[in-house]
Amino acid sequence: MFGNTSGITNLGMAEVSANQDRVYQFNQQVGGAVKQRDDSLLAKRSISILLSVLFFVATGERVIAADFSFGDATGKNEACIACHENQAKVGNLNYIDPKKFGHTTHAKFGCTTCHDTITSDHPAVKPKARTTSCSDCHGDIISQYSASIHAKNASCSGCHNPHRVNRANEISASEMNKQCASCHSSVKITASHSKWLPQAGLHLGAIACVSCHSKAENYVISIYIAKRDGAEAESTVNLAAYEDLLKYTKGDNIQYLIDKNRDNYISLEELRKFNRDPANRDIYLKSIMTPVKPTHSFQTFDNRWDCSFCHGSGPEIMQTSYLTLPENNGTFRQVAVEKGAAMDALRAIPNFYLMGSTRNGTLNMIGLLIIFGGMVMPLGHGFLRFLTRKNRQ
Amino acid sequence: MSTKMIYLQPIPVRVWHWLNALGIVTLCVSGAQIRFPEYVTVLGSYRSAIMLHNTAGIVVALSFSIWFFYYKIVANSLDKIYIPNGSELTTGLFRQAIFYFFAYFFGVNNPHHATPESKFNPLQKSAYLAIMFVLMPMVNLTGILLMNMGPMREIIMLIGGLKILDVIHFLTACSLCAFIFTHVYLATLGSTPLAYFIPMLTGWEKVENHDDHDTEHSK
Numbered sequence: 001m002f003g004n005t006s007g008i009t010n011l012g013m014a015e016v017s018a019n020q021d022r023v024y025q026f027n028q029q030v031g032g033a034v035k036q037r038d039d040s041l042l043a044k045r046s047i048s049i050l051l052s053v054l055f056f057v058a059t060g061e062r063v064i065a066a067d068f069s070f071g072d073a074t075g076k077n078e079a080c081i082a083c084h085e086n087q088a089k090v091g092n093l094n095y096i097d098p099k100k101f102g103h104t105t106h107a108k109f110g111c112t113t114c115h116d117t118i119t120s121d122h123p124a125v126k127p128k129a130r131t132t133s134c135s136d137c138h139g140d141i142i143s144q145y146s147a148s149i150h151a152k153n154a155s156c157s158g159c160h161n162p163h164r165v166n167r168a169n170e171i172s173a174s175e176m177n178k179q180c181a182s183c184h185s186s187v188k189i190t191a192s193h194s195k196w197l198p199q200a201g202l203h204l205g206a207i208a209c210v211s212c213h214s215k216a217e218n219y220v221i222s223i224y225i226a227k228r229d230g231a232e233a234e235s236t237v238n239l240a241a242y243e244d245l246l247k248y249t250k251g252d253n254i255q256y257l258i259d260k261n262r263d264n265y266i267s268l269e270e271l272r273k274f275n276r277d278p279a280n281r282d283i284y285l286k287s288i289m290t291p292v293k294p295t296h297s298f299q300t301f302d303n304r305w306d307c308s309f310c311h312g313s314g315p316e317i318m319q320t321s322y323l324t325l326p327e328n329n330g331t332f333r334q335v336a337v338e339k340g341a342a343m344d345a346l347r348a349i350p351n352f353y354l355m356g357s358t359r360n361g362t363l364n365m366i367g368l369l370i371i372f373g374g375m376v377m378p379l380g381h382g383f384l385r386f387l388t389r390k391n392r393q
Numbered sequence: 394m395s396t397k398m399i400y401l402q403p404i405p406v407r408v409w410h411w412l413n414a415l416g417i418v419t420l421c422v423s424g425a426q427i428r429f430p431e432y433v434t435v436l437g438s439y440r441s442a443i444m445l446h447n448t449a450g451i452v453v454a455l456s457f458s459i460w461f462f463y464y465k466i467v468a469n470s471l472d473k474i475y476i477p478n479g480s481e482l483t484t485g486l487f488r489q490a491i492f493y494f495f496a497y498f499f500g501v502n503n504p505h506h507a508t509p510e511s512k513f514n515p516l517q518k519s520a521y522l523a524i525m526f527v528l529m530p531m532v533n534l535t536g537i538l539l540m541n542m543g544p545m546r547e548i549i550m551l552i553g554g555l556k557i558l559d560v561i562h563f564l565t566a567c568s569l570c571a572f573i574f575t576h577v578y579l580a581t582l583g584s585t586p587l588a589y590f591i592p593m594l595t596g597w598e599k600v601e602n603h604d605d606h607d608t609e610h611s612k
Contacts, residue, residue: 198443202543228550275554284550307439312430350554356430356439363560364428367567374571378578384498391500 077101080111083123099329100164114162134162141296150298154183172224172239172324172332176208176290184209196305205237206352208290212304216291219310221321221342222334223271223349225257226286240283242326248279254325255335266323266337272347287321287342287352311356318342318358321349401509401598405467409460410593416453420446421570428563447540454533460525473510475525477518485515497582507598524572528565535562 083089084096101107112118117128134156135142145151159179181189186204193200210216225240245254258266258274274280289310303309321342323335341348345360352358402410423446426433436442464471477485488504493516497503505514513521535558538545542555549558583589592598 196440198440198447199542307443308430311427311439314431344556345560346553346556350556351550353555353559355427359428363563367563370564370567371571371574374574377575381493382578388498391498393500 077107077111096163103329103331104163104165106162106165145296145298148296148298158183166331172222172326175237175239175332176210177204177237180209206286206288207310208288208294210294210298211289211291211310213298213300214291214294215297215301216294218292219289219317220292221287221318221349221352222290223285223287223321223323223337223341223352225283225325228282228284237286237288239326242328244283245326248283255333258323259335264335266335266341268338268341268344268348271337271341271344271349275347275350284351285349287349289354308356310354313357315343315357315359315361318354396599396601398597399508399600400596401507401512401592402596403468404596405459405463407593407596409456409463412456413453413460416449416456417569417573419449420453421566421573423449424566450533450536450540454537457529457533470510474512475518475522477515477522481515481518486519489514489516493582503582506600520572524569528568528572531561532565532569535559535565 081096081098081101084094085098087095106114114132115127115130116132117130119125119127138156142156145156159182190200190204193204197203211219224237225245226238227240227244229238242254245257248254248257255264256262257280258270260270260273271285275285319339319342321337323337325333325335327333342352342354342358343360345363422433423436423442426436426439426442427446430439430442436445461471464474492501492504503514505511507513538549538552538558539562542549549555552558552561580589581587588599
């Protein structure tokens with residue numbers, strides 16, 4: 001079912017493929033401590049290519065690998081794209097959206113890196129099956145994924161379209177779940193989670209599936225701007241599109257809708273101002289909890305049945321958040337947000353509240369003082385009562 | 394002076410009171426676990442705390458409705474019992490405060506005499522007015538909204554968001570928790586420590602007969 005070739009499915013899968021790259025970017029951006037796989041891969045390949053170039057230059061032979069110019073797709077793919085951007089000519093299956101493909105890291109490697117059996121006879125001669133596979137570069141992910149129960153249900157291309165993949169910071173965390181939804185119907189998923197999970201619809205709209213169904217260890221809060229139409233289902237994300245937000249900034253960079261001082265950093269005060277601004281009454285901030293480092297080890301982890309996995313995780317893990325903004329080309333961009341947005345008592349992200357974990361320390365103290373206030377009368381009065389007990393005999 | 398028994402707490406009031414008491418204590422404990430799951434685990438899993446909290450919340454909200462319906466419609470004594478009148482506000486509050494915080498320690502009797510028509514002293518009336526007409530509706534309504542966030546999202550947005558809703562719920566709940574301590578302590582201030590507890594169980598309170606007026610009783 002996943003090898004299927006309809007353009008529509010590919011569309012869905014395309015977004016899915018973003019996940020994988022997104023993960024790495026995520027690691028670099030948010031986790032910080034994760035090794036930068038893309039770079040190390042590039043470095044390894046660069047060295048091997050350099051060596052082969054030297055070898056072939058020495059022997060006077062033409063080198064295909066030498067055609068690469070890493071980090072720059074200019075001039076590498078045009079010949080292919082010239083036909084393959086024409087959907088009518090090549091059909092849905094072979095259609096490549098040049099804008100989306102040009103955006104991928106894969107484009108920088110050039111078409112023939114993966115499609116290695118293409119000859120100059122193409123298109124007259126159909127190419128033989130290519131000898132490359134995803135595992136050539138993404139080997140450790142493949143071995144991790146193969147061990148998961150999900151592997152027998154979908155291959156790489158079942159979720160990821162290599163011609164449309166986005167980087168981690170180029171897709172909204174709220175869109176992550178769309179990729180799962182391309183196979184798992186949200187109605188069925190809500191029903192199956194309702195069997196054990198209170199307010200299942202609400203949960204599914206506020207957590208990335210991979211938060212529980214992959215081996216994620218740390219989480220961040222991804223803030224996005226949603227449209228407020230009053231009729232949305234609780235599990236619906238209702239993301240505001242680039243064009244929607246453009247109206248609010250009158251054509252200016254949509255980031256300035258929140259980032260008023262234009263310093264490429266969202267402070268809590270800027271979030272509060274955005275929420276207070278009456279001009280924003282038809283849009284509002286929503287958030288989704290996403291893993292810092294989701295893996296491809298898809299399964300249901302035993303400890304995720306326990307609500308306290310999230311709700312008892314304490315306020316510490318709720319400190320990091322970022323704002324995800326849509327871009328003109330259909331991708332997304334992340335902007336750093338001041339620490340503690342999810343912990344702000346009232347106004348920073350007023351509609352994100354994770355019971356047990358986003359409790360505000362100041363409010364806890366006020367609550368405690370109120371309760372102690374109730375004990376003052378029994379303690380103080382009781383003490384005087386004890387001292388004066390003889391007066392009432 | 395002879396003593397006589399008066400029927401102070403009819404059955405619906407007693408049932409409501411103890412249902413409420415059990416409900417509110419349950420809500421405080423389960424609420425503490427829901428907010429501080431790392432520290433409070435008395436009710437087992439987080440899910441069971443949520444389930445219990447929701448159930449107890451519904452029970453208390455229903456019992457609140459029954460209380461209101463009984464006093465306002467059936468007995469029609471809600472305003473009289475719970476709303477302090479002019480003299481109670483001008484002198485009654487002061488007199489009662491003097492008693493509790495001063496005269497009591499010198500063995501002076503309570504200036505207020507409970508009757509079915511006038512159960513509460515002016516201080517009690519004011520406190521119960523705040524509790525039953527402000528805190529209880531607030532904690533109940535915010536609780537109902539928190540249980541139905543999806544369908545009631547627009548109302549929550551109108552209030553200012555989920556966080557504000559939670560703040561109202563949490564702080565009113567803390568106030569009600571504080572009330573329990575004061576309430577239980579004050580209930581021991583009768584002629585004997587258990588004198589006020591017994592009528593809430595049996596309905597009957599033992600009062601001393603007064604010479605001048607047979608509706609006035611002092612303990």
